[in-house]
Amino acid sequence: MTASVELRGVSMDFDKYRAVDNVSVKIEPGEFFSFLGPSGCGKTTILRMVSGFIEPTQGQVLIGGQDMRGIGPNKRPTAMIFQNLALFPLMTVWENIAFGLEVRGADKAARRAKAEQLLDLVELQGVAERLPAQLSGGQRQRVAIARALAVEPKLMLLDEPLSALDLKLRQHMRAELRAIQKRTNVTFIYITHDQGEALAMSDRVAVMSRGQIQQVDVPQKIYNTPTNGFVASFVGENNKFSGTLTSVSKAEGKFKTDVGSFSVTLGEGVSRESKCRLYVRPEHVEFTLKPKTGFNSVPITVEDVSFEGNFAVVHMRDKAARRLLAEVRNDPARPPPAVGSATNIVFAPDKALVLLDSEATAYAEKE
Amino acid sequence: MNELLRRYGKPLTGLAVFLTAFWLLFLVILPYFDMFASSFRPYLPAVDVGGPKDVYSLNNYLTIFENADWHFFGFTFPMTIHLWVFILTILFSCLTTIVSLLMCYPLAYFMAKVISPKGLATFLLLLVVPLWVSELLRAFAWFIVLAFKGPLSLTLQNLGVIAEPIRWTWGLWGYSGVLIGLTYAYILFMLFPLYNAMTSLDTNQIEAAEDLGAKWWQTHWRVIIPHSKPGIASGSVTVFMLAVGSILVPTLLNSPSSSWFTEVIYNRMFDQNDWNGGAAYAFLLLLVCIFFVTGMMRYFRVGLADIAK
Numbered sequence: 001m002t003a004s005v006e007l008r009g010v011s012m013d014f015d016k017y018r019a020v021d022n023v024s025v026k027i028e029p030g031e032f033f034s035f036l037g038p039s040g041c042g043k044t045t046i047l048r049m050v051s052g053f054i055e056p057t058q059g060q061v062l063i064g065g066q067d068m069r070g071i072g073p074n075k076r077p078t079a080m081i082f083q084n085l086a087l088f089p090l091m092t093v094w095e096n097i098a099f100g101l102e103v104r105g106a107d108k109a110a111r112r113a114k115a116e117q118l119l120d121l122v123e124l125q126g127v128a129e130r131l132p133a134q135l136s137g138g139q140r141q142r143v144a145i146a147r148a149l150a151v152e153p154k155l156m157l158l159d160e161p162l163s164a165l166d167l168k169l170r171q172h173m174r175a176e177l178r179a180i181q182k183r184t185n186v187t188f189i190y191i192t193h194d195q196g197e198a199l200a201m202s203d204r205v206a207v208m209s210r211g212q213i214q215q216v217d218v219p220q221k222i223y224n225t226p227t228n229g230f231v232a233s234f235v236g237e238n239n240k241f242s243g244t245l246t247s248v249s250k251a252e253g254k255f256k257t258d259v260g261s262f263s264v265t266l267g268e269g270v271s272r273e274s275k276c277r278l279y280v281r282p283e284h285v286e287f288t289l290k291p292k293t294g295f296n297s298v299p300i301t302v303e304d305v306s307f308e309g310n311f312a313v314v315h316m317r318d319k320a321a322r323r324l325l326a327e328v329r330n331d332p333a334r335p336p337p338a339v340g341s342a343t344n345i346v347f348a349p350d351k352a353l354v355l356l357d358s359e360a361t362a363y364a365e366k367e
Numbered sequence: 368m369n370e371l372l373r374r375y376g377k378p379l380t381g382l383a384v385f386l387t388a389f390w391l392l393f394l395v396i397l398p399y400f401d402m403f404a405s406s407f408r409p410y411l412p413a414v415d416v417g418g419p420k421d422v423y424s425l426n427n428y429l430t431i432f433e434n435a436d437w438h439f440f441g442f443t444f445p446m447t448i449h450l451w452v453f454i455l456t457i458l459f460s461c462l463t464t465i466v467s468l469l470m471c472y473p474l475a476y477f478m479a480k481v482i483s484p485k486g487l488a489t490f491l492l493l494l495v496v497p498l499w500v501s502e503l504l505r506a507f508a509w510f511i512v513l514a515f516k517g518p519l520s521l522t523l524q525n526l527g528v529i530a531e532p533i534r535w536t537w538g539l540w541g542y543s544g545v546l547i548g549l550t551y552a553y554i555l556f557m558l559f560p561l562y563n564a565m566t567s568l569d570t571n572q573i574e575a576a577e578d579l580g581a582k583w584w585q586t587h588w589r590v591i592i593p594h595s596k597p598g599i600a601s602g603s604v605t606v607f608m609l610a611v612g613s614i615l616v617p618t619l620l621n622s623p624s625s626s627w628f629t630e631v632i633y634n635r636m637f638d639q640n641d642w643n644g645g646a647a648y649a650f651l652l653l654l655v656c657i658f659f660v661t662g663m664m665r666y667f668r669v670g671l672a673d674i675a676k
Binding site: 051052053072073074075078079080082083084086087088090091099100102103104147148150151 | 569571572574575576577578579580581582585589590593594
C-alpha cells in the first residue's frame with residue numbers, strides 16, 4: 001500500500017528553459033515529503049513527472065524501485081490532488097469518489113460501498129448524493145482526498161491543495177491531512193510555497209530554487225541549520241549582514257561587517273575564501289542597553305513595533321541604515337523598546353550563522 | 368430601460384425603441400402572421416379572393432397526405448411523393464448533423480486542448496477562410512468536384528483507384544451529393560459551439576480522470592462529452608435547422624432521384640404560384656422541426672438555457 005520514490009539525476013527542459021536541473025532525492029515509503037520553494041522553482045514540474053503527465057528529459061523516476069519511463073499516468077500507482085481539486089462538477093460526490101473504481105470496471109454496489117467507507121475516513125457523512133458545487137471549500141477538499149484514496153494509491157501527490165482555503169480551515173486541514181497520511185501510511189509528496197505548511201506537516205522537506213534542490217532535511221534542521229543563504233532567507237525571516245570572514249578556526253570564526261566584527265558559527269562548506277553572509281534569526285535577538293559579554297552587539301534605532309499578540313516584531317535600523325528585525329515574546333513585565341529609542345541588540349555566536357551565497361541567493365534577491 | 372434613458376435622453380431612446388418595434392412588427396410579426404393566415408386559405412384566382420370561396424380550412428396542409436401509392440420491395444404504402452421527400456429531408460438533415468458532429472468532435476478537442484495558442488490562430492484562419500466565399504460558389508465548387516468525369520473521378524482514375532468515373536451525387540438513394548454539400552456548408556456551425564464548450568473545460572479534469580486510471584475513451588465518455596453536451600446540442604440544433612431549411616445546396620447537388628422539401632415549397636410558391644400551399648408546407652416543416660428538436664433535447668436532457676450558453 002505504500003512505495004518509495006526515487007529521482008535519479010532528473011532534469012526537465014521546456015524548449016530552452018530548464019525547469020528542473022539534475023535533481024536526485026529518495027523518498028522513503030510512508031513518508032510525508034514536501035517540496036518547498038517559490039513559484040517557478042520547478043516543484044510542480046517534479047510532481048508532474050512523478051505522476052506521469054510529463055517525461056523527464058534526463059534521468060529516472062522510480063516508484064517502488066521500478067523505472068516509470070513510458071508508463072502513463074493512468075498506469076502509475078499514484079493519485080494526485082490538484083491545486084483546484086479538479087472534482088468532476090457533473091458527478092455527485094460519491095460518483096466522484098468512485099470514479100477510479102468505475103473506470104476499473106467495479107460494479108455499482110461495490111463502488112457505492114467504497115465511496116461511503118472513504119467518506120467515513122475523511123469524516124464527511126451525508127453528502128454522497130450532492131454535487132461538488134453544493135459543498136463548502138473544506139468539504140470539497142475532503143472529497144478530493146477521498147477520490148484520490150479510492151484507487152488505493154501507493155503514492156499521493158498533492159499540488160498546493162490548501163492554497164484556496166481561508167487561514168483557519170487551512171490550519172485545520174493541515175492537521176487532518178497529516179492524520180489521514182498516518183492512518184493510511186501512503187507516501188505523500190506535498191508541493192507548497194508556504195513554509196509554515198511544509199514545516200508543520202512534513203517528515204522531511206526539500207527546499208528548491210531554480211530547478212535545483214538546495215537542501216533536504218527534517219523541518220527542524222531546515223530551519224535551524226540551513227545549508228546556504230537561499231534556504232536561510234526563504235524559510236522564515238532572517239537578518240542578513242554582508243561582510244568578510246577574517247579568521248576561521250574549526251566551525252567558528254570572525255566575520256567583519258560595516259557595523260562591527262562578530263563571533264560567528266560557520267555553516268556547511270564555508271571557508272575563509274568563500275563568498276558568504278551572516279544570518280541571524282529575529283527570535284535570537286535580544287535588547288540590552290549595555291553590551292553583554294560573550295555576545296555580539298549592534299547599536300540600533302527602533303523604527304516601529306508591531307504587536308502580534310503572542311509576540312511583537314521590532315523593526316529597526318543599524319548605523320549603516322540596514323533594516324533589521326527582532327521578535328520579542330509577549331511579556332507585560334518586559335515590553336519591547338519604544339519607537340525611536342536607541343539601544344543595542346545582542347545575539348549569541350552560536351546563533352550567528354555564516355552561510356554560503358548560492359546562485360539561488362542572488363536570484364532570490366533580484367526578485 | 369432607465370439606463371438607456373439616462374444615457375441617450377428621451378428623443379434618441381424613443382427613436383431606437385420605435386425603430387426596433389417597427390422592424391419587429393411590420394417586417395417580422397405581421398408578414399409571418401399574414402403567411403400563417405393565408406396558409407389556411409385556398410389558392411384562388413384574384414377575383415375570388417375575399418369572396419364566398421375564400422374560407423379557412425386545413426386543405427393546404429392535408430395535401431401532403433393526398434392519396435398516391437408508393438411501392439417499396441413489393442409492398443404498397445399510401446405515401447405521397449411530398450410526404451416521402453419530407454421524411455427524407457428530415458432523415459438526411461439528421462445524417463448531416465451526425466456526420467458534422469463526428470467530424471467536429473475530434474477537431475474541436477484538438478483545437479481546445481492539444482494545439483498551441485500560436486498554431487491555433489493559423490488553424491482558425493484556415494477554417495474560416497472558406498467561409499468568406501459565398502455559399503453559392505462553394506456549392507458550385509462541389510458541383511464541379513463531384514461531377515461525373517469531374518476532377519475527383521479523374522484523379523482517382525489516374526491514380527488507378529477506380530476504373531470508371533463515378534456519379535458521386537447518386538449514392539445514398541441519390542442524396543450523397545446533398546449530404547456532402549450540406550455538411551461542408553454548415554460544419555463550422557457545429558465546430559465553434561463544440562470548441563467553445565471544450566475550451567471551458569478545465570484541463571486538470573482531463574488529467575484527474577487520467578490520473579485516476581481512466582483510459583482515453585473513458586475520459587471522453589465520462590468527463591469531456593458530458594461537459595461538452597451544451598455545445599453538442601447547440602451545434603446540432605443549428606446544423607439540423609440550417610440543413611432542413613437549405614435550398615441552394617440541395618438544388619445544385621441533387622441527383623435525378625432526390626428532392627429536398629424546401630424545393631417542394633419553392634415549386635408550389637414560384638412554379639405553381641400557389642403561395643397559400645407553399646406557406647402551409649413551410650409552416651408544416653417548421654412545426655415538425657420544432658417538435659423534433661425539442662424532443663431530441665428532452666431525450667438528451669439539454670435545456671434551452673444550455674444552448675444559449
